[in-house]
Amino acid sequence: MPEAQIDRFLFKLKIGYPEVEEENEILRRNMTLQDFKSFNIRGITNPQEILGLQSKVRNIYLSPEVEKYIVRIIDATRTPSKYNIPMGKYIDYGASPRGSIGLFIASKAEALMKGSSFVTPHHVKTIAHDILRHRILLNYEGQAENIDTDKIVDEVLAKVPVP
Numbered sequence: 001m002p003e004a005q006i007d008r009f010l011f012k013l014k015i016g017y018p019e020v021e022e023e024n025e026i027l028r029r030n031m032t033l034q035d036f037k038s039f040n041i042r043g044i045t046n047p048q049e050i051l052g053l054q055s056k057v058r059n060i061y062l063s064p065e066v067e068k069y070i071v072r073i074i075d076a077t078r079t080p081s082k083y084n085i086p087m088g089k090y091i092d093y094g095a096s097p098r099g100s101i102g103l104f105i106a107s108k109a110e111a112l113m114k115g116s117s118f119v120t121p122h123h124v125k126t127i128a129h130d131i132l133r134h135r136i137l138l139n140y141e142g143q144a145e146n147i148d149t150d151k152i153v154d155e156v157l158a159k160v161p162v163p
Helices: 020-028 047-058 064-078 086-090 097-113 121-132 140-144 149-159
Strands: 091-093
Touching: 047 097, 064 097, 064 121, 064 149, 086 091, 086 140, 086 149, 091 140, 097 121, 121 149
Parallel strands: none
Antiparallel strands: none
16 A cells, blocks of 8 residues: 555554464464354444544543654654664654554543543553554665664654653
8 A cells, every 4th residue: 555545544453463363263264264144243332322432532531741642652753863862773664643643542441441531641642552563664775674663653652852
């Protein structure tokens, strides 16, 4: 996919290959070989509940200090030398404004899921890798060295001051 389309995904989760036993189970439960009804799939939510949760996320408080922290994290992916981030030499393009929007929304959702009515820097850090790993584009040197963008995010989170 083009980078502009990849940036539209909120999260990039890392999912490795299944273990051998798990893959055997996958073969046995292959949907193309069984009737869909045999899976006994039941809904766990409905559209009204999702809309309600979205409304609750909007009402989670995010302080101006934490908002500035989010913006500094994104800025550090764009101007890593300003934050003394050595791995920044591998960044071709840092996170776009969608990255800051993603951190903003996802940290509110994380706070809600953890039972908090407000966002803390810890909530931001918890979801930062999933939000940023596909928004930091490596230069040729970074690609040649197989640099993991999660390591860059680690360094960004370690170097950007927490309010």
